[in-house]
Structures are given as C-alpha cells and as structure tokens.
Amino acid sequence: MSLLLNNPPVLEKARKEIDACIGQPMRLIEATDLPKLHYLRCIIMETFRLYPPAPLLVPHESSTDCTVDGFHIPKGTMLLVNTFAIHRDPELWDEPEKFIPERFENGKSTEGKMFIPFGMGRRRCPAENLGMQMVGLALGTMIQCFDWERVGEDLMDMTEGSGLTLPKEVPLEAFYEPRASLINLLSEI
Template sequence: MSLLLNNPAVLTRAREEIDACIGQPVLLLAAADLPKLHYLWCIIMETFRLYPPAPLLVPHESSTDCTVSGFHIPMGTMLLVNTFAIHRDPKLWDRPTSFIPERFEGGKSEGKMFIPFGMGRRRCPAENLGMQMVGLALGTMIQCFNWERVGEDLVDMAEGSGLTLPKEVPLEAFYEARASMVNLLSEI
C-alpha cells in the first residue's frame, strides 16, 4: 500500500481494473476474480521484486568443490542467495530501484531473475497461498476504500532491520469507504 500511495496513478489504474472486472451489481472481490486482474498482479510482483518476503533465501550447502563467478567454493560451504540484491541489480533490471509494475505486463518479467519465493526444490511451498492472500487483501482494500497519504510528503520506504525487512516507519494513511461500497460493506 505504501508504494501505491506514493504512486497514485498506479492505484487509480488498479481500482479501475477491479471495478471493470467486478462490474454491476457491485460485489466483493473473490478469489475467482484474481486471474482476470492482470495489473493487480503486476503491482504485487513489482512489490515483491523491490521488497521480497525474505531478502535471503534458504541456505544451500555446496556438495562438492566448485567455482561460482570465478570464486572457489569449498565442499561444505553454506551459500545464501541474496534476492534483495538480485532484484535491484542494474545488470538485470532497467531502473532497478523504481516502482514500475508495467515491467511485468504480459506475464513476463523485464529482468532475468525474479525469485522472491526462492527456486527449485527449496522454493517456498506456500507461494501460491501467499500470493492469493496478498491478491485478495490488496485487491479488497483497493476496491472498498479511497486511500490518501497523510500530508504532502511521500511515504517513507526506508527498511528497518530484521529477517523480513519491515518498514522502519509504520505506514499511516487516510482511508474512507468508497460510495459504491458503503451499502455492500454495511451488509457484511
């Protein structure tokens, strides 16, 4: 939501996509609607590119001596993949620190490596569930409420410390129920 508040045109486009998908009568977003919300998925993937759920993947152990990018790796060495660095590498991504959901349009990524949930046998087993939950939560928040920043300044995106890189400063935002949703929300 922080990235959307800093990029109101992206938020507006996502809301328009959701409204067009749901149609009339107004119903709450459902899991069955998610595959039709292509731009919402672009937003989610771009957010996970910039802020992966875990910046370091599960450790791997070298089973034999090997060479990686010119570095000798002895057998038994623990290796960590730094997704945070890969997702912001200018060799792989155009404008790597910018929030550009359009880079994922058409179901492809602009960069060569998009691995927020890992890869191979050690890929997060809950990736699909997590993506569905994020899609439903974010989509519903966009569908049901108008969102605004508190004040004129951009939302501070500085990362705090920890395994999952929480925001250093918690998000504060104004929201109000959208007129089209007031009746629907009162029935819940």
C-alpha cells in the same frame, strides 16, 4: 499500500481493473477473480521485487565442489542468496529502485534467475501460491473498497527497518474511507 500511495496513477489503474472485472452488481473481490486481475498481479510482483518476503533465502550447503559463474565453491560451503541485492541490480533491472509494475506485464521479467522472491527450483517456497493469493485478496479488497490518501503532501517513507523480513521503519499512516459505491455492501459485512 505505501508504494501505491506514492504512485496514485498506479492505484487508480488497479482500481479501474478491479471495477471492470467485478462489474455490476458490485460484490467483493474473490479468489476466482485474481487470475483476471493482471495489473494487480504486476503490482504485487513489483512490490515483492523491491521488498522480497525474505531478503535472504534459506541457507544451503554445497554437497560437492562446484563452479558457479566462474567462482569455485568447495564442498561444505554455506551459501546465501541475497534476493534483495539481485532484485535491485542495475545490470538485471532497468531503473531498479523505481516502482514500475508494468515491467511484469505479459510475463516479462519472471523467467530465469532475475525474479526469485520465493526462491527457485525444488527448494522454492511451497507457500508461494498461497502467499500470492492472500496478498492479492487483501490488497485487491483494500483497493476496491476504500479511497486512500496520504496523511500529508510528503511521499510515504519507504525506509526499511531492521529484521528478517524488512519491516518499514516508519509505520504506514494513511487516510481511507469507504467508496460511496460500496457503502451498502460494506455495511452488510
């Protein structure tokens, strides 16, 4: 949400996509809507690129001597994959520090080893689809149902705090109010 508050045109584009998908009569976003919400998925993927769920993947131990990209790795070596660094590497990403959901349109930037917020291969996070669905429903509902504004003129502070999952150092504070077109629907919940 902080990234969207710092990028109002992205928030507005997502809202228009959701409104066009849901149509009339208005109803709340559902899991069956998510595959049609391509831009919302781009926003989630770009957010996971900048702030991966786990900045360091689960450690693995090499079972044999091997060479990876010219580096010799002896058997028994503990290996960590730093997704945070990979997702911000300027050799892999154009303008890696910028929030640009469009980089994921039409399936771009998801192939190969560049985008791995849930790991890869047979040890990939088994809850990836559940996580994407839950974030999609939560974020989509917040975008659909409420008008959002920053508390002041300053951009949201995106400084990361310490911890295993990169919490924000400064908590999100924002103004929100129900969208006029959804007040009746929200009052029925």
